[in-house]
Amino acid sequence: MKITGLDHYNVRVPKAFLESLCRFYVEVLNLHVGPRPPFRSSGYWLYAGDQPLLHLTGFESQVADVIEPRATGWFSHIAFRCEDLTATTARLGKLGVEYEMDTVPALGQTQLFFTDPAGIGVELNFAGGISDDE
Secondary structure (H helix, E strand, C coil): CCCCCCEEEEEEEEHHHHHHHHHHHHHCCCEEEECCCCCCCCCEEECCCCCCEEEEEEEEECCCCCCCCCCCCCCCEEEEEEEEHHHHHHHHHHHCCCCEEEEEEHHHHHHHHECCCCCEEEEEEECCCCCCCC
């Protein structure tokens, strides 16, 4: 076996939370809803370009009013390679998404960190450090 890259990751949430989580990823990360096979479960496939990168799946919850993330074990976050740091920080600010920024000079990279509404960490990686024009 030889792994050649990341295909997708799946977030499974109560159906009552599915729409708002989908909106978050569409509005914040500019992913778009695309084709999804007719599975028995409800959900969305969110695309980055032609790649269905994030699968959102809904399940019936016994408690419709309370949305609490399930424990994710040792899982920490998902990271995306991104472009246009300036536009991204403007978008996050406009949408009220709080984030932390860090630089990794050894990698020539700027990173943004925040948490999605389901409690999952999101890391956005941008080639290059913070410069005067960022």
